Amino acid sequence: MDYRIHLANRMLANKKGSLLGAIMAVSIGILVIHVNFVIFQGLYDAIIRDLSGYRFGDVLVTNREDVITEKSDVFLVNWLERIPYVEAAAPRLSSSASINVTKSGKTIQDFGVPIVGIDPFHDIRVSTVHETVKDGQYVFSRNSIVVGSTIARDLGGVNVGDNLKVKIVNRHGEDAIKRFIVTGIASSPGGQGFDNSVVIHIDTLRDMLDRQKETGQILVKLNDPTKANEVKDLFLRSFPNDDFKVETIEESAEQTLSGFRSGIAMINMIGYFGMMSSAFAVVTIQMMLVSSKTREIGIMRAIGAKRKDILVIFLFQGMIIGVIGAGVGTGFGLSYTFYAKETKMSFQGSLPLQVSYDWSKIIQTAIMAFGLAVIASIYPAIKATKLQPVEAMRSV
Amino acid sequence: MNKIYGEGDTKVHALVDVSFSVKKGEFVLVVGSSGSGKSTLLNMIGLLDRPTNGQVSIDGTNTTTLSDDQISSFRNSKLGFIFQSSNLLTDLTVLENTLLPRNIQHTDQNAMNEAINLLKAVGLGDQMNKRANKISGGQAQRAAIARGLVNKPSIVLADEPTGNLDSVTAETIIQLMKSMAEKLGQTFIVVTHDRHQFGEVDRIITIRDGRAFEGEDPPRKMEIKV
Numbered sequence: 001m002d003y004r005i006h007l008a009n010r011m012l013a014n015k016k017g018s019l020l021g022a023i024m025a026v027s028i029g030i031l032v033i034h035v036n037f038v039i040f041q042g043l044y045d046a047i048i049r050d051l052s053g054y055r056f057g058d059v060l061v062t063n064r065e066d067v068i069t070e071k072s073d074v075f076l077v078n079w080l081e082r083i084p085y086v087e088a089a090a091p092r093l094s095s096s097a098s099i100n101v102t103k104s105g106k107t108i109q110d111f112g113v114p115i116v117g118i119d120p121f122h123d124i125r126v127s128t129v130h131e132t133v134k135d136g137q138y139v140f141s142r143n144s145i146v147v148g149s150t151i152a153r154d155l156g157g158v159n160v161g162d163n164l165k166v167k168i169v170n171r172h173g174e175d176a177i178k179r180f181i182v183t184g185i186a187s188s189p190g191g192q193g194f195d196n197s198v199v200i201h202i203d204t205l206r207d208m209l210d211r212q213k214e215t216g217q218i219l220v221k222l223n224d225p226t227k228a229n230e231v232k233d234l235f236l237r238s239f240p241n242d243d244f245k246v247e248t249i250e251e252s253a254e255q256t257l258s259g260f261r262s263g264i265a266m267i268n269m270i271g272y273f274g275m276m277s278s279a280f281a282v283v284t285i286q287m288m289l290v291s292s293k294t295r296e297i298g299i300m301r302a303i304g305a306k307r308k309d310i311l312v313i314f315l316f317q318g319m320i321i322g323v324i325g326a327g328v329g330t331g332f333g334l335s336y337t338f339y340a341k342e343t344k345m346s347f348q349g350s351l352p353l354q355v356s357y358d359w360s361k362i363i364q365t366a367i368m369a370f371g372l373a374v375i376a377s378i379y380p381a382i383k384a385t386k387l388q389p390v391e392a393m394r395s396v
Numbered sequence: 397m398n399k400i401y402g403e404g405d406t407k408v409h410a411l412v413d414v415s416f417s418v419k420k421g422e423f424v425l426v427v428g429s430s431g432s433g434k435s436t437l438l439n440m441i442g443l444l445d446r447p448t449n450g451q452v453s454i455d456g457t458n459t460t461t462l463s464d465d466q467i468s469s470f471r472n473s474k475l476g477f478i479f480q481s482s483n484l485l486t487d488l489t490v491l492e493n494t495l496l497p498r499n500i501q502h503t504d505q506n507a508m509n510e511a512i513n514l515l516k517a518v519g520l521g522d523q524m525n526k527r528a529n530k531i532s533g534g535q536a537q538r539a540a541i542a543r544g545l546v547n548k549p550s551i552v553l554a555d556e557p558t559g560n561l562d563s564v565t566a567e568t569i570i571q572l573m574k575s576m577a578e579k580l581g582q583t584f585i586v587v588t589h590d591r592h593q594f595g596e597v598d599r600i601i602t603i604r605d606g607r608a609f610e611g612e613d614p615p616r617k618m619e620i621k622v
Contacts, residue, residue, distance in 0.1 A: 014486075300485070300496070302442070302477055302483075303471065303472060303477060303543070304468050304471045304500045304501065306464075306465050307465070
């Protein structure tokens with residue numbers, strides 16, 4: 001082993017406090033970035049996950065103007081499900097309704113409630129809304145209704161088995177009224193689900209609206225979400241003359257996520273500033289190390305070490321600090337990520353974070369921390385080379 | 397050569413027209429009272445500092461024209477140092493300290509064996525793997541002698557090598573330096589304020605008020621010998 005590496009190692013090993021301090025500084029810088037990533041990227045991905053799972057699928061097919069009338073939902077679903085990347089597709093239709101319930105002789109009414117018509121057979125293959133039904137079960141028949149938890153509360157505490165009267169204004173402007181039996185109450189963490197809506201069978205909604213064969217949207221779930229753009233392009237190429245609008249989840253969720261994305265960028269920047277602070281801590285600690293080794297530097301220079309040898313010794317120290325700090329920091333960060341992922345971390349009952357291991361970012365952060373530790377060592381190392389042997393040896 | 401520190405009112409003429417030469421294999425004692433300029437002279441000869449004017453030539457090389465890196469290499473290959481306090485690196489073992497000049501030189505061939513032999517010769521055969529701060533002052537100074545010799549330098553420069561030692565240990569170290577000088581035919585220039593500790597030596601140079609005189613008799617200004 002080169003004597004300079006050996007000496008750098010020994011000098012650091014004999015200054016355990018400084019070494020520990022420098023390693024902690026680098027590690028904490030990395031940990032902050034990991035924690036930021038887990039929380040904010042996790043939140044971002046969780047919102048995408050829930051928007052995709054509840055409302056948009058991986059790809060959403062709609063009509064540019066109104067509802068889909070050009071092709072039947074059965075045709076479109078079958079066509080889409082023939083694409084190898086597509087796992088399932090399901091139609092939905094939306095409107096709004098007035099709902100009233102009579103409880104203990106008292107009628108409670110709620111107006112302008114979003115109502116979603118779903119195909120129970122297809123929807124559970126595409127969407128995860130059915131998993132948010134905490135009480136009872138998902139829509140399974142033409143007269144069953146799932147009520148969002150917020151609506152259930154607004155209606156005075158609707159329970160499974162209660163009867164609801166739903167009034168919708170149909171396409172002719174006439175009231176369509178129908179009674180439903182509550183089969184489930186939907187409640188999603190974070191409220192991205194149908195907590196503020198009610199869900200019924202799509203054919204029932206079509207009947208009430210007098211919009212047979214019409215579909216509001218087709219949700220498409222992919223077995224490989226990275227192929228969303230390919231599916232989108234294929235669909236649009238296959239139906240060039242129809243007025244379809246196809247969006248990937250990123251496009252569908254753009255409005256919700258655009259502000260959030262700049263927030264994440266800001267938080268990431270704060271994380272990187274934190275790492276810069278760590279670099280300043282390394283500079284300070286390395287300066288202390290140089291100062292405490294002034295006499296040794298003088299001795300080495302006296303017995304023939306060149307300025308570059310001294311430079312190399314302290315740069316090696318920076319590398320050692322960088323390697324150990326990056327290793328320990330990445331270890332801490334991965335432990336936190338693992339914990340957050342395994343415990344499905346959430347804050348105060350909000351939506352559970354969608355935690356993932358972004359290896360390129362993890363490696364990039366570790367390399368950046370290592371680089372900063374080395375860069376932070378340059379100035380102290382140069383200072384060390386400037387010491388004159390005679391003056392340095394006078395230091396005690 | 398001359399060496400002047402400071403400027404204006406604070407100007408100190410540390411060395412005044414000092415000029416002498418040393419033959420290969422000589423054991424030279426540089427004596428003088430405290431503050432006379434002995435250590436300054438040694439720093440000039442050891443290329444640890446540059447004279448204000450004049451030159452230091454070693455083995456026919458005028459060192460004043462050398463760059464910083466060349467001076468470092470020159471120090472490493474031509475000069476051995478023994479300091480007042482042993483100045484071993486406390487992070488390394490005795491053996492590693494002894495090997496350090498060779499490591500700096502990147503001439504590792506036989507270095508280990510030579511260093512071990514030197515340590516045995518100075519009586520540290522059983523201490524070589526101890527950390528430098530775990531041995532006594534006398535042992536550290538022996539290790540410093542071994543380190544000063546490991547590169548087979550043209551000159552070994554010793555600055556008050558017994559200054560921090562008790563009289564018994566000091567006597568041992570002096571005898572060790574003398575015997576090594578004799579055994580290896582090694583040139584020694586030793587700075588001391590206690591001439592009597594050293595007994596018989598080849599030559600004595602006295603420094604008084606920055607001026608160098610041959611022998612122990614200060615009034616006679618030294619003649620230049622080339």
